[in-house]
Amino acid sequence: MQRGAIEQALKEIDAAFARLEQGTYGICQGCGRSIPVERLEILPYARCWVPCQLRAG
Ligand SMILES: [Zn+2]
Known part of the structure; x- marks a missing residue:
């Protein structure tokens, strides 16, 4: 994993905790x-699910 990718993942995790607090x-x-729970199990800090992710590119 490259440094940039790690930083990105940490940011996503941070954002996920913020969303947890906001409900x-x-x-x-x-x-x-x-x-879907199955997606969160694979990617716990997912901002959106697959159909939207694909649309966003
Ligand atoms: Zn969506």
């Missing part, structure tokens, strides 16, 4: 739907 953790930031 918005696990909610897609793209469409506001709940992110």
Whole structure:
């Protein structure tokens, strides 16, 4: 893993904790739907689920 990728991952984890505190953790930031648990198990700090991720590029 490269340094930039690690920093990016740490930022995502930070943001995930902030969403936990706000009570918005696990909610897609793209469409506001709940992110499937299976996805959160793979990527606990996911901001959105696969369909939105694909749309965002
Ligand atoms: Zn979405």
